[in-house]
Amino acid sequence: NAGVTQTPKFRVLKTGQSMTLLCAQDMNHEYMYWYRQDPGMGLRLIHYSVGEGTTAKGEVPDGYNVSRLKKQNFLLGLESAAPSQTSVYFCASGQGDSYEQYFGPGTRLTVT
Amino acid sequence: GENVEQHPSTLSVQEGDSAVIKCTYSDSASNYFPWYKQELGKRPQLIIDIRSNVGEKKDQRIAVTLNKTAKHFSLHITETQPEDSAVYFCAARGNTGNQFYFGTGTSLTVIP
Numbered sequence: 578n579a580g581v582t583q584t585p586k587f588r589v590l591k592t593g594q595s596m597t598l599l600c601a602q603d604m605n606h607e608y609m610y611w612y613r614q615d616p617g618m619g620l621r622l623i624h625y626s627v628g629e630g631t632t633a634k635g636e637v638p639d640g641y642n643v644s645r646l647k648k649q650n651f652l653l654g655l656e657s658a659a660p661s662q663t664s665v666y667f668c669a670s671g672q673g674d675s676y677e678q679y680f681g682p683g684t685r686l687t688v689t
Numbered sequence: 690g691e692n693v694e695q696h697p698s699t700l701s702v703q704e705g706d707s708a709v710i711k712c713t714y715s716d717s718a719s720n721y722f723p724w725y726k727q728e729l730g731k732r733p734q735l736i737i738d739i740r741s742n743v744g745e746k747k748d749q750r751i752a753v754t755l756n757k758t759a760k761h762f763s764l765h766i767t768e769t770q771p772e773d774s775a776v777y778f779c780a781a782r783g784n785t786g787n788q789f790y791f792g793t794g795t796s797l798t799v800i801p
Contacts, residue, residue, distance in 0.1 A: 608787050619695075619778055619791040620733070627787060635788060636690065667732060676721045676740075676782055678789065680732040 579603055581681035583668050589687045590658045598653040598684050600668030608671045609651040610635075610678065611643060613664040620667065626651055627673070658688045691716040691783045695792025702769050703800050710777055710795045713761040718784035722762045724753060725778045727794075733778060737764070769799045 584599045600609065607628050612620040622635030624643040632643045640662060642654045651670075655662060668681040692715040702708050714722075720741040725733035739746045739753045739762065746753050750769075755762040766773055779792040 610789070612791075617698075617793060619793040620780075621791070622788055625788065636790075671787070673787055676787070677723070677735060677738065680734075682732050 581668060581670050581679050583666075583681040583684050585684060586682065587685050589689065590655075591689055592659060594658050595654070595656050596658065596686075597655075598666055598668075598686075600651045600653070600670075600681055601649055602651075602670040602679070603649060604670060604672075604679065605648070606670035606672050606679075607648075608673055608678075609645065610669040610671075611641070611651065611653045612667045612669065613637065613662075614667060614683075615664050623653065623666075658686075660688045662686065663688045690788075691719055691781050691790040693779060693781050693790045693792045695779050695795060697795060698793065699796045699798075701798045701800060704769060704771060706769055708764075708766045708769055708773070708797055708799075710764045710779070710797070711761060712763070712779035712781075712792050713759075714781040714790075715760065716781070716783060717757075717760060719781040720784060721782035722753070722755060723780050723782075723789075724751075724764050725780065727776045727778065729775075736777075766797075769797075771799050771801050773797060774799045 581602045610625040611623040626645040629648040666684045669678040671678040723738035727733045752765040
């Protein structure tokens, strides 16, 4: 059981470039989440999904898009990266009835 | 949406002493309150949680209390050890869509 994995671990982008972050989980969880973590601000929810084929906006969705075509994968896309998107991105998954979230190892993204 | 405030932002204690971290929330419909420990460069790890129908929960040296009327909950760590040094986050689960709202974190240092 790998749990929750994220690809890539690190990435440097130039302003205006695009990229996709991949989150995968092997626990058959219904719920998946993307957070960003900035110094002094805790974790903030970007987008989440309550099941395959569904997505919803969180607290800070602007500049990001997501897709959940398969139950085990949740993709986070940046169409035109900005320096304000420099952050550590965490994916998490969970099962609705237990509420507990399991986090991935994180992706450190720097936009120059 | 929900608003979670966490205090203090930093806390230093002597080894063996107790540490208390407090959080308040704004949405009375929130029903689940987890606490996470995050070591430097690592993912958040759930250490204890409490549901809204319970007032207190304990797991060895760690306890959480919930006051629904006042809308606050607290993490208590007794007999602190140097390995307890980390950043601790509280969170609240909103009542719709299984969204989670995090506090801004408390950096705990246990001095040997």
